[in-house]
Amino acid sequence: MDYTLAIENAPETIPAGTGLLLLHPSIGETDRIDTDFLKTDTEHFLVISTRTTAREVEQKLEHYDVDESDAVILDTLSVERGYSRRGTEDVHYVSSPDDLDGIVTQTENFLANHDGKVRISVDSLTEMIYYADEEGVYEATKQILQLLDDHDAVGIFHLSKEVHDQDTLDRFHELFDGVLDLGDDGSVTVDF
Numbered sequence: 001m002d003y004t005l006a007i008e009n010a011p012e013t014i015p016a017g018t019g020l021l022l023l024h025p026s027i028g029e030t031d032r033i034d035t036d037f038l039k040t041d042t043e044h045f046l047v048i049s050t051r052t053t054a055r056e057v058e059q060k061l062e063h064y065d066v067d068e069s070d071a072v073i074l075d076t077l078s079v080e081r082g083y084s085r086r087g088t089e090d091v092h093y094v095s096s097p098d099d100l101d102g103i104v105t106q107t108e109n110f111l112a113n114h115d116g117k118v119r120i121s122v123d124s125l126t127e128m129i130y131y132a133d134e135e136g137v138y139e140a141t142k143q144i145l146q147l148l149d150d151h152d153a154v155g156i157f158h159l160s161k162e163v164h165d166q167d168t169l170d171r172f173h174e175l176f177d178g179v180l181d182l183g184d185d186g187s188v189t190v191d192f
Helices: 030-039 054-063 100-112 125-131 134-150 166-173
Strands: 002-004 013-015 019-024 044-049 071-075 091-093 118-123 154-160 178-182 188-191
Touching (some): 019 134, 030 118, 030 154, 030 178, 044 100, 100 118, 100 134, 118 134, 125 134, 134 154, 134 166, 154 166
Parallel strands (some): 019 154, 019 178, 044 071, 071 091
Antiparallel strands (some): 178 188
16 A cells, blocks of 8 residues: 655655654744645544644644544643643543653554554654653654554654754664655755
């Protein structure tokens, strides 16, 4: 099974099981790429949000005209910030961005319970590293990538170029089938 990829300079399709690393200078332009990735050729998608709350993710999806009926959101911030939260069928919570086991478990549950063309977005690995540690996030990323492969899904994972040293960027780069490098001017360089 192949998935359409509506991202400039990238291949037209990617095979099931593909993980993409989105390297970016700032968070602004990532929303456009993320939402283009999620709304194309997709029946269900999971947004693992370590940077914004579920409400903010919903606002982003609405702004970029993404069909929210296909969305499940994993909010990792609201509990830690003390916001009221009530899980629903489409919004789930873990205690904080460093609850890596909880994030992997919720991802596995989502993939096990959704058929068809399924995508995930992890926004962002940088925030997870900030809350947890690089080694733990590296291992959790490997687990999520394996889940994508097991369930014929695809995913995009955000990592900031401005925060991490080159060794960290290279280490994560090696995990992924493709890397999308977002420039300051909004252009995208692709390495598959």
